[in-house]
Amino acid sequence: MSSVALLGADGTSTRLELAPPPPDPRPAHAPRTREVFAAAHVVPRAWADNTPGAPAELDWDATLAFRRHVWSWGLGVADAMDTAQRNMGLDWAATTELIRRSAAAAREVGGPLVVGVNTDHVAEPVIPLDAVIDAYLTQLEVAEDAGAGVVLMASRHLARAAESAADYERVYRAVLDRAGAPVVLHWLGDAFDAQLAGYFGPAGSTGADWRAAAETVQRIIGENLAKVRGIKMSLLDAEAERVVRAGLPAPARLYTGDDYHYVELIEGGRDVDGVQRHSDALLGAFAAVAPRAAVALAALDDGDTARYRAVLAPTEALARQVFAAPTPYYKTGVAFLSWLNGHQSAFQLVGGLHAGRGLVHLSELVRLADAAAALESPDLAAERWGALLRVNGIEA
Numbered sequence: 001m002s003s004v005a006l007l008g009a010d011g012t013s014t015r016l017e018l019a020p021p022p023p024d025p026r027p028a029h030a031p032r033t034r035e036v037f038a039a040a041h042v043v044p045r046a047w048a049d050n051t052p053g054a055p056a057e058l059d060w061d062a063t064l065a066f067r068r069h070v071w072s073w074g075l076g077v078a079d080a081m082d083t084a085q086r087n088m089g090l091d092w093a094a095t096t097e098l099i100r101r102s103a104a105a106a107r108e109v110g111g112p113l114v115v116g117v118n119t120d121h122v123a124e125p126v127i128p129l130d131a132v133i134d135a136y137l138t139q140l141e142v143a144e145d146a147g148a149g150v151v152l153m154a155s156r157h158l159a160r161a162a163e164s165a166a167d168y169e170r171v172y173r174a175v176l177d178r179a180g181a182p183v184v185l186h187w188l189g190d191a192f193d194a195q196l197a198g199y200f201g202p203a204g205s206t207g208a209d210w211r212a213a214a215e216t217v218q219r220i221i222g223e224n225l226a227k228v229r230g231i232k233m234s235l236l237d238a239e240a241e242r243v244v245r246a247g248l249p250a251p252a253r254l255y256t257g258d259d260y261h262y263v264e265l266i267e268g269g270r271d272v273d274g275v276q277r278h279s280d281a282l283l284g285a286f287a288a289v290a291p292r293a294a295v296a297l298a299a300l301d302d303g304d305t306a307r308y309r310a311v312l313a314p315t316e317a318l319a320r321q322v323f324a325a326p327t328p329y330y331k332t333g334v335a336f337l338s339w340l341n342g343h344q345s346a347f348q349l350v351g352g353l354h355a356g357r358g359l360v361h362l363s364e365l366v367r368l369a370d371a372a373a374a375l376e377s378p379d380l381a382a383e384r385w386g387a388l389l390r391v392n393g394i395e396a
Helices: 060-072 092-109 129-146 156-161 165-178 210-223 238-247 262-267 290-301 305-322 327-340 350-356 359-371 378-391
Strands: 003-007 013-017 036-039 076-079 113-117 149-152 183-188 228-234 253-256 280-283
Touching: 003 359, 003 378, 013 359, 036 290, 060 076, 060 092, 076 092, 092 113, 092 129, 113 129, 113 183, 129 149, 129 156, 129 165, 149 165, 156 165, 165 210, 183 210, 210 228, 210 238, 228 238, 238 253, 238 262, 253 262, 253 280, 262 280, 262 290, 262 305, 290 305, 305 327, 305 359, 327 350, 327 359, 327 378, 359 378
Parallel strands: 036 076, 036 280, 076 113, 113 149, 149 183, 183 228, 228 253
Antiparallel strands: 003 013
């Protein structure tokens, strides 16, 4: 059994004996009653420039191996999303290559894949609505030419240009009209990206004004139902998700992106109208805990909700730490856990973003990952965590 040092806020340390991984067998099938995607991160070359603003240089072997790891547990992959550092270091050249390579890998293994389509290749911060439409269509063509499913991501350009709900409806109508297959819409709250505050709402609205924005979302989906597969909702607000879920026209799905409340939302319950519903999932947290998520979802498929909760609930405590404020730096925790679990050789993120969290925060991730049975090789995790402490001058 491996022992690790945990750091307190005052720099003192305590010891923790890491538990062995549970003997759960790999599920024999992908989730049947829920559609589930894990939003995957990218791994930079350890010897790349990797400074803020430098072109992203990816370790393609490690990046694609991580996606195969997720697929091997029966989960789908959501790629080129905010977890892959869109708008936080992943430039358009690297994004294009990522989409093409991931789509090819998905075909090889038969793995479900959706990829993010945005407007972030446009350098100008403010552009008119017609230019927003053109930018979306440029990226849509890349994704569809690669053979990937599409997540139509929330756009900073659209957030700046839109003055009314009608402006959002106009842009989405034009882009969806050109989509070759139904897409997943994307509602990312301002906890993840402050520049998206008030998305889908009138100019000057805030993330607190989600009810008016929800009406816009429901109109967009209802008016374009043949082109919309569902919506990924990441407001970190379970009540808002249940309200939107109740108002979605069938057969559109609600893919929870709520990394704080996913256990209850995926299990489901009675919505505000009294109807029993559940959310599907598109979660960055599931990239960090894919094996535990797969085991829990298999139990849910079998109707064993107690087992589902017992396996998945501890991962939610871990996710809350990963996604703690300032939430945009959650990518650091995802990469840290990937490194502890042996999926990349170096604890690095594009643009040096691995420096976005301190050692005390990372120490708590070690503790919570152990409690969630999310350390796939405790011996390796202990070795790597100890090495990180030593290189920071901490002998523990």
